[in-house]
Amino acid sequence: MIRNYHIYTYNGVTVLLNVDMMSATLVTDDEISVLSEHRGRIAPKNKAGYDVLTHLGLLKSNIDSKVYVEEKDDFTATHVALFLTQQCNLNCSYCIGGPGGEYGAKSRMTQSTAQKSIDWVIKNSTNEKTIGISFFGGEPLLNFDVLKFVISYCKSQGSIHHKTFEFHITTNGTICNEDVLNTIRANDISISISFDGPESVQNNFRPFKNGSGSYDIVIKNIALFKKHTNSLVGHAVLSLDIDPTSVYDEMKGAGFRRISMTPVSASMFSTSNTHESSQQNRNIFKFIEDEAQKWVAYAANKERTFLAELKDSSRLYTPLSLLHQNIRRSDTCGAGKHIAAISSNGDIYLCHRFVGINHYKVGNINTDNVFPVDFDPTPVNRVDGCNSCFAKHYCAGGCAYENFVSHGTVYKPNHSYCKIRMRELELAGYVYANFNHEDIDFLTSVGVLPAVPCYMDF
Ligand code: SF4
Numbered sequence: 001m002i003r004n005y006h007i008y009t010y011n012g013v014t015v016l017l018n019v020d021m022m023s024a025t026l027v028t029d030d031e032i033s034v035l036s037e038h039r040g041r042i043a044p045k046n047k048a049g050y051d052v053l054t055h056l057g058l059l060k061s062n063i064d065s066k067v068y069v070e071e072k073d074d075f076t077a078t079h080v081a082l083f084l085t086q087q088c089n090l091n092c093s094y095c096i097g098g099p100g101g102e103y104g105a106k107s108r109m110t111q112s113t114a115q116k117s118i119d120w121v122i123k124n125s126t127n128e129k130t131i132g133i134s135f136f137g138g139e140p141l142l143n144f145d146v147l148k149f150v151i152s153y154c155k156s157q158g159s160i161h162h163k164t165f166e167f168h169i170t171t172n173g174t175i176c177n178e179d180v181l182n183t184i185r186a187n188d189i190s191i192s193i194s195f196d197g198p199e200s201v202q203n204n205f206r207p208f209k210n211g212s213g214s215y216d217i218v219i220k221n222i223a224l225f226k227k228h229t230n231s232l233v234g235h236a237v238l239s240l241d242i243d244p245t246s247v248y249d250e251m252k253g254a255g256f257r258r259i260s261m262t263p264v265s266a267s268m269f270s271t272s273n274t275h276e277s278s279q280q281n282r283n284i285f286k287f288i289e290d291e292a293q294k295w296v297a298y299a300a301n302k303e304r305t306f307l308a309e310l311k312d313s314s315r316l317y318t319p320l321s322l323l324h325q326n327i328r329r330s331d332t333c334g335a336g337k338h339i340a341a342i343s344s345n346g347d348i349y350l351c352h353r354f355v356g357i358n359h360y361k362v363g364n365i366n367t368d369n370v371f372p373v374d375f376d377p378t379p380v381n382r383v384d385g386c387n388s389c390f391a392k393h394y395c396a397g398g399c400a401y402e403n404f405v406s407h408g409t410v411y412k413p414n415h416s417y418c419k420i421r422m423r424e425l426e427l428a429g430y431v432y433a434n435f436n437h438e439d440i441d442f443l444t445s446v447g448v449l450p451a452v453p454c455y456m457d458f
């Protein structure tokens with residue numbers, strides 16, 4: 001049998017993406033003509049065909065069933081978002097929680113609900129020794145007393161149940177004082193700050209409730225947070241017509257070493273702004289094409305510092321490391337398998353973005369288990385078109401929330417996001433295929449690429 005593959009040309013070279021093996025290689029014109037002779041065949045038609053298909057890793061063998069697939073069966077809580085508040089002091093234009101970040105309920109988590117939530121998390125973490133708790137909202141620092149209570153309760157329960165907790169805060173960066181900073185430092189809390197970059201963009205899209213801009217205070221606080229945590233990530237939402245490079249540059253200048261940028265949610269892509277969303281995709285394509293060239297050049301020149309920076313912020317890093325390790329992802333994110341979100345009133349949802357959407361409420365802290373409703377955590381075979389998509393082992397069906405807000409079902413992909421995922425994988429394939437053995441040895445030795453796992457371990 002011949003494996004699935006995808007061939008494309010970029011920057012003067014032709015790349016073959018081996019879909020079934022999650023690998024990428026450059027191909028010659030001779031190899032391309034042999035491949036075209038074998039289109040639609042299930043076996044090599046002659047010795048030349050056999051040799052080319054073998055060389056390109058396109059003949060199926062018993063290794064196909066052994067390639068590492070990330071999988072977990074029953075739900076195990078390893079990462080849980082706690083909604084300390086469903087209120088916010090900002091009034092961002094595109095908040096996924098709706099106006100004021102309320103997620104349909106203007107509520108605040110009580111200490112009693114927080115305690116029961118942690119009890120539920122511990123109970124549902126089965127044998128996992130390390131649990132991630134992410135303080136979320138609304139703006140979680142508006143409920144700082146309960147945040148501190150959760151940390152101290154986790155520590156006391158962790159020693160009883162032999163669990164370690166890692167804490168994370170997702171904040172808008174407007175609230176910062178000595179108590180907050182001391183708590184962050186004392187508990188080694190990682191921080192994500194939502195910050196949209198250039199002053200006019202931040203002030204326009206992320207104003208305070210009274211309409212005043214938030215840029216000045218957030219810029220000041222980023223510098224303070226940076227001094228008190230080892231892990232500070234800047235997360236920008238790219239509004240429709242913004243140039244990602246200007247956002248990236250502003251975030252670097254603000255002091256973020258790790259940067260993530262996400263296009264504004266599909267819920268904003270109404271029919272009337274299809275043109276803008278296409279323009280946005282073009283902006284993102286241009287940005288990641290530049291990233292691809294940097295990966296190739298920095299690896300060739302052994303630019304260790306620049307490569308470490310790329311690892312921390314490049315959209316191509318994840319597909320690159322999957323291609324490097326030949327990992328076929330079976331889920332996008334772990335929703336329904338090991339991540340969940342608990343709302344301020346104790347309801348449990350598939351993930352933080354589903355909070356307030358009743359259909360995807362999967363339980364309550366007072367019940368023993370989660371009950372996934374109409375949700376397949378490994379959806380590639382159920383989402384329209386994914387099974388025949390060359391990016392299926394990278395994207396794995398897309399973000400269920402984006403699918404849901406685009407089409408009212410988690411099983412129909414958002415095509416704007418599909419285009420981005422596919423392009424990311426193509427460019428990562430181009431980069432990886434251009435690495436030679438020396439590049440890969442260097443990237444592995446300096447920790448930019450992970451070591452390849454041993455097949456005998458599976
Ligand atoms: S890119 Fe789109 S079609 Fe392909 S796997 Fe992802 S969601 Fe499915």
Ligand code: SF4
Nearest residue numbers: 333351353399400401
């Ligand atoms: S469903 Fe989407 S928003 Fe939710 S955790 Fe997964 S990728 Fe993130």
